[in-house]
Amino acid sequence: MDRLLITGGRKLEGTLAISGAKNAALPLIAATLLTGDTLELRNVPELADVVSMMRLVQRLGVASTYLPGEPGRVAFHCQELLSTTAPYDLVRKMRASVLVLGPLLARGGEAIVSMPGGCAIGTRPIDLHLSGMERLGAIIELSQGYVTARAPAGGLKGARIELTQPSVGATENLLMAAATAKGTTTIIGAAREPEIVDLALLLSSMGAAIEGAGTSTITIEGVAQLHGAVHSIMPDRIEAGTYVMAAGITGGRLHITGGDLGLLGGAREKLEEAGLQFTDTADGFAVSVASEGLRGTDVMTRPYPGFPTDLQAQFMALMCNAEGASMITETIFENRFMHVPELARMGAQITIHGGSALVRGQGARGTTLRGAPVMATDLRASVSLVLAALAAEGETEINRIYHLDRGYEHLEQKLQAVGACVERIP
Numbered sequence: 001m002d003r004l005l006i007t008g009g010r011k012l013e014g015t016l017a018i019s020g021a022k023n024a025a026l027p028l029i030a031a032t033l034l035t036g037d038t039l040e041l042r043n044v045p046e047l048a049d050v051v052s053m054m055r056l057v058q059r060l061g062v063a064s065t066y067l068p069g070e071p072g073r074v075a076f077h078c079q080e081l082l083s084t085t086a087p088y089d090l091v092r093k094m095r096a097s098v099l100v101l102g103p104l105l106a107r108g109g110e111a112i113v114s115m116p117g118g119c120a121i122g123t124r125p126i127d128l129h130l131s132g133m134e135r136l137g138a139i140i141e142l143s144q145g146y147v148t149a150r151a152p153a154g155g156l157k158g159a160r161i162e163l164t165q166p167s168v169g170a171t172e173n174l175l176m177a178a179a180t181a182k183g184t185t186t187i188i189g190a191a192r193e194p195e196i197v198d199l200a201l202l203l204s205s206m207g208a209a210i211e212g213a214g215t216s217t218i219t220i221e222g223v224a225q226l227h228g229a230v231h232s233i234m235p236d237r238i239e240a241g242t243y244v245m246a247a248g249i250t251g252g253r254l255h256i257t258g259g260d261l262g263l264l265g266g267a268r269e270k271l272e273e274a275g276l277q278f279t280d281t282a283d284g285f286a287v288s289v290a291s292e293g294l295r296g297t298d299v300m301t302r303p304y305p306g307f308p309t310d311l312q313a314q315f316m317a318l319m320c321n322a323e324g325a326s327m328i329t330e331t332i333f334e335n336r337f338m339h340v341p342e343l344a345r346m347g348a349q350i351t352i353h354g355g356s357a358l359v360r361g362q363g364a365r366g367t368t369l370r371g372a373p374v375m376a377t378d379l380r381a382s383v384s385l386v387l388a389a390l391a392a393e394g395e396t397e398i399n400r401i402y403h404l405d406r407g408y409e410h411l412e413q414k415l416q417a418v419g420a421c422v423e424r425i426p
């Protein structure tokens with residue numbers, strides 16, 4: 001298993017390009033099941049999760065080909081569905097596999113999908129996906145760890161669906177299922193994440209009639225058929241936020257290209273409160289630490305446009321080097337503090353009180369983070385250890401970096417190019 005060796009203490013300086021968004025790419029690849037025409041996606045990031053999703057749709061009948069010209073250009077073609085079953089061996093690797101449920105049900109009238117089960121950051125149920133599909137007329141059965149969903153004889157029918165929680169995955173699954181359902185579907189309480197807007201843009205260019213994506217009420221007027229399209233995947237706002245904090249924790253200055261500051265939503269305000277300053281540039285933005293340094297700042301994770309749960313672990317690492325205390329509260333997923341004991345091994349002073357973590361920042365006295373061998377159990381927790389390591393004194397060895405490969409394209413090359421001392425040891 002590969003490891004990363006990071007020697008900390010170098011300020012990151014230079015230009016860093018943001019890749020296509022993992023969390024947009026995964027639902028977009030699931031959407032390739034919806035048409036018999038060719039779909040071309042651009043800016044597809046080279047990530048383990050993307051490979052897993054491509055493998056899954058291949059099993060279901062999608063042929064995919066990398067196109068020449070620019071990296072990340074992929075043509076997808078699903079002449080016909082070869083199977084309507086998403087098997088356990090593929091789903092267990094990645095929870096987002098459950099996003100094939102809506103497309104399979106819409107195109108094939110049936111979906112048999114392994115239940116994703118628990119994962120490192122909590123139980124993560126799919127009840128909202130399933131009750132939404134039932135509202136569209138699907139008959140759902142659960143047996144032997146699989147969900148079987150069957151569309152009624154005349155196909156799915158538009159309906160009013162209320163989500164009791166703004167689930168990103170459920171909103172995406174329902175958008176894909178409703179695009180070709182008969183009549184009108186209204187999703188009330190929909191998630192508003194930019195990745196949902198990206199999916200709605202793709203579906204619209206395939207011929208779907210969708211209004212309100214990005215707000216909490218989305219209306220879908222079902223169409224008979226979807227056709228081919230070309231779509232460029234949005235930039236990864238979580239990757240951008242992560243590198244913003246890498247600049248912050250090392251006291252450096254980065255020019256982030258291809259990233260969109262607007263996509264950070266409410267996180268921008270919190271990062272500014274914590275002492276980061278942003279300036280817009282022609283092709284992105286620049287970030288550095290204000291002269292007063294990093295300040296302890298409280299955050300609470302919220303659905304978009306609130307502070308994203310996917311940046312919580314990184315923010316906690318940043319706050320270890322701030323002056324003063326920070327209270328970091330996780331409200332989206334239980335059990336998403338797996339990075340805390342590992343950060344503590346590096347000298348961080350963090351105590352957990354229920355869903356909140358109190359971080360005692362050491363900024364004014366210089367970092368107290370010290371290199372150590374660490375490992376992590378999920379993607380964002382792993383990258384928070386990378387941030388801590390970049391700022392720590394001495395060498396940190398990060399184990400189980402397959403988590404990082406799931407979600408950060410060319411992580412060590414990008415960091416090396418802006419001055420970090422990072423090495424991958426096979």
Ligand code: UD1
Nearest residue numbers: 023096124125126127128129165167168169170310332333
């Ligand atoms: C997506 C993102 C993930 C991000 C999360 C929150 C992808 C591939 N993943 O995950 O990176 O951390 O949004 O922004 O895009 N819930 C239910 N029942 C359901 C579905 C969800 O109770 O049927 C709850 C979850 O337990 C959680 C909350 O709703 O508390 C939000 O989950 P959801 O938005 O669905 O997260 P994902 O789509 O899995």
